[in-house]
């Protein structure tokens with residue numbers, strides 16, 4: 643089968659190769675992949691991978707959707723069923739799994755990080771990690787939900803839930819998680835402010851009824867305080883990291899919540915401990931979401947509550963070009979991989 647394989651670190655270690663189809667152990671399912679999406683963590687795996695137990699060569703890709711080829715009878719899945727993949731394998735019987743928080747399972751293995759991923763014609767995975775979709779489901783949209791939208795779901799609802807009457811600030815809106823967070827916070831009825839740049843992205847967000855701050859030309863903290871009559875935002879969603887951390891803290895209302903899921907621009911900003919305790923600010927780390935959060939996300943999508951934003955689509959062999967698109971300044975939303 644064709645797959646995008648990381649053979650060694652660096653951009654020239656990514657190759658489209660013929661790989662043997664994987665074995666499907668008892669209790670697992672085999673999926674014919676149709677779509678996947680590019681995530682920032684793919685670049686981390688390509689260029690570094692430190693702290694993530696894995697071996698090379700590794701098939702890349704963390705999320706995606708496809709059709710069941712084979713599945714255990716007890717799973718209720720049948721050949722041809724459209725499915726979306728939860729990005730984790732999990733044990734199902736540890737404390738975390740029994741509490742319904744699969745990302746905290748110590749045996750959890752993430753596709754494309756700890757084990758082979760989704761940039762392949764076929765994937766095998768324990769059947770409990772598959773969610774069945776209706777026969778007419780749009781697998782292009784389904785293929786981008788697994789990482790960015792699930793991560794955004796937990797950031798918007800899982801820590802200090804956003805809702806009507808609250809103000810949510812989303813930093814660096816343009817990336818997959820940030821775009822998703824804007825949509826989900828709007829869906830929840832919150833007032834949403836975004837920092838972004840570029841005429842097209844500013845216009846896109848204004849069209850969604852979102853208030854925009856151009857971080858290239860405006861003082862973000864001043865703008866947020868002006869827009870909120872001096873209060874600041876109740877919830878700040880930040881996956882930019884060191885570059886925006888201080889601005890995020892200073893844009894928060896007293897008693898507000900900062901949720902972080904990424905450190906693209908660096909991992910060691912000043913903690914500003916005095917600001918944290920004097921203003922009673924909470925900082926939450928967040929990554930992906932539970933199986934139940936994934937199911938709720940999928941139900942919300944199927945009910946039409948939001949439509950995933952897809953920036954562009956690339957065929958499987960062109961994953962390296964899709965990676966390059968991640969850092970394009972005009973990029974808005976998810977980058978889809980189509981697997982013919």
Ligand SMILES: [Zn+2]
Nearest residue numbers: 733736739747
């Ligand atoms: Zn577990």
